[in-house]
Amino acid sequence: MNIKEKYTNLFLTLIQWILFGSIIGGVVGSTTALLLEANDYLGELREKDSQWLVFLLPLGGILIGYIYMNYGKVYLNHSLHDAAEQNNLVIEGVQGKKQLLKRMGPITYLATFITVLFGGSTGREGAAIQMGGSVAQTVNRLFKIKIFDKRILIMSGISAGFGAAFGAPIAGAFMGIEMVALGMIKFEAIIPCLIASYVAHFITTGAWGVEHEELIIEMVPELSLLTFAKVILVSLIFSLLSILYCQLRHWIQETSERLFKKNHMKRAFMGGIIIVIFTLIIGSQDYNGRGLEMLQQSFTEDVPPFAFLAKLVFTAVTLGTGFVGGEAIPLFFMGATLGNTLHDFIGLPISFLAALGLIATFSGGANVPITAFLLALEMFDGKGLEFFFVACFVSYIFSGHHGLWPSQQVHEPKSRLYNIPNGKTIKSIEKNNDT
Incomplete structure (x- = not known):
């Protein structure tokens, strides 16, 4: 040619x-x-x-x-x-x-x-x-x-x-x-x-004139070794949160499919009953639906300290028993509210920690660090880009070979620290406990 x-x-x-x-x-x-x-x-x-x-x-x-x-x-x-x-x-x-x-x-x-x-x-x-x-x-x-x-x-x-x-x-x-x-x-x-x-x-x-939610970082900390150390520390915590959610959600799905012999109607009916019971126990519907109101609140004022855990359980049960929707916004909610909770212990601005948690938890759960970093740039107008870059890749690496989607394939392991063969899927790796 x-x-x-x-x-x-x-x-x-x-x-x-x-x-x-x-x-x-x-x-x-x-x-x-x-x-x-x-x-x-x-x-x-x-x-x-x-x-x-x-x-x-x-x-x-x-x-x-x-x-x-x-x-x-x-x-x-x-x-x-x-x-x-x-x-x-x-x-x-x-x-x-x-x-x-x-x-x-x-x-x-x-x-x-x-x-x-x-x-x-x-x-x-x-x-x-x-x-x-x-x-x-x-x-x-x-x-x-x-x-x-x-x-x-x-x-x-x-x-x-x-x-x-x-x-x-x-x-x-x-x-x-x-x-x-x-x-x-x-x-x-x-x-x-x-x-x-x-x-x-x-x-x-x-x-069509659709308007997206706005989440604003009111203050970004100054660049320093101490700030980067804190960002790495909380990013490790956010990576553990993503692992906890993925493992619980997959376990609920596998267990419900086994108990109800993959009958989708029975699985979802039982999942609905469990969500109703949890809603009555908590006494509010803050963790039903999308949770956008509390997500936005986490950027400006304190939210319940265990809100991230409640949302984790509600979402894992909802999607693990056969209901349908996305997992990004629930991960945003979990990460942002956990960042809000860590605010008193870490000494970083509340809106910055909420944003960091939102992005890092998504990066670790979805295994998409570049996407997560670019999302941070677009969502927060480029504020704190150095910190978000570090947070995305720290959470991605330390979340291991877990993830939202078991069909994701490992072209190459995240690090030489992981002894994972090329070509394996998240599902087969988790099944063999090789993460």
């Missing part, structure tokens, strides 16, 4: 990525706007006017289980492709192990709305990512994309969903690339991922 042919192919490929990234971003931006607006409406409806709806959560669980058991499963090539695997199915779609379902996005949206309306503890980015994967899968089939390029387009669907859900298009671009495997960055995918993420973000905010 001569130089002219090489540049011609490069130009045609670039045009292709721009076209497909724009299509995916445009569709996902609109669907994410629907997700955000509907979630806000349903969440506020329950929180302000209809708190009694939480008592219907077990019935909502039955409905979610029925939907997934009857409409979320497809057998292809003697293999089960189950939409109930949620983000894990999206990851396996990029890895080429599973097939994404075109109806996965709509099913996930409906199940997320039910979870939010009835007071399950959940977030939103999971639904946005799965809709992104579903849209990418549809584009793949319409245009008959090659297998290799198909995986890149699914990454761009992930990027579009995440970038639009949080108003962070640069972080979204890297989310699609970094989420799939630990220790591997596929830079070839950066163009379609960046385009899809930016288009989705501008459609969500510009075309």
Whole structure:
């Protein structure tokens, strides 16, 4: 192939990525706007006017289980492709192990709305990512994309969903690339991922007028060795928090599947009952739903000292028993409220510690340190970037090979301190206690 042919192919490929990234971003931006607006409406409806709806959560669980058991499963090539695997199915779609379902996005949206309306503890980015994967899968089939390029387009669907859900298009671009495997960055995918993420973000905010929550760092400490030492110390604590959540959530899922023989309806019904009991014991619904009010409060004033633990349990039970939604916002809540609690002991500004906890806990739980760092830059206007950079990678490394999504593959271990073979998944590593 001569130089002219090489540049011609490069130009045609670039045009292709721009076209497909724009299509995916445009569709996902609109669907994410629907997700955000509907979630806000349903969440506020329950929180302000209809708190009694939480008592219907077990019935909502039955409905979610029925939907997934009857409409979320497809057998292809003697293999089960189950939409109930949620983000894990999206990851396996990029890895080429599973097939994404075109109806996965709509099913996930409906199940997320039910979870939010009835007071399950959940977030939103999971639904946005799965809709992104579903849209990418549809584009793949319409245009008959090659297998290799198909995986890149699914990454761009992930990027579009995440970038639009949080108003962070640069972080979204890297989310699609970094989420799939630990220790591997596929830079070839950066163009379609960046385009899809930016288009989705501008459609969500510009075309549909969606406004994202603002979390403000009021004061950043001065650069010093002591401050960095404190940041490293609390980042270690945040990494342990992410491990605790991931382990509890996975244990609840495995236990409930074993006890109810993978009957989604029975699992979610029982999970709903447990959440109702916990809500009655606590005497408030601060830990049901998204918890945005307390998340924002953690940046400005004291919150209950064990709020992070309550949210951890509520979310692990909700998602571990088969309800649907994202895990980023619950992780944000846990990290921010724990940072708020540590404020009295560490001697750092309360808003700074809340922000640090939010980002570091997400980095350790999702295993996406670059995405988390970029999210901090976009979310907090570049304040304290030196501290966030350290916090993201300290939490990532010391959280070991745990994570929100068992399908994540270890391309390379996080450190030579971990004796982990390349190619293993989080699920197989946790099963063998090799973390």
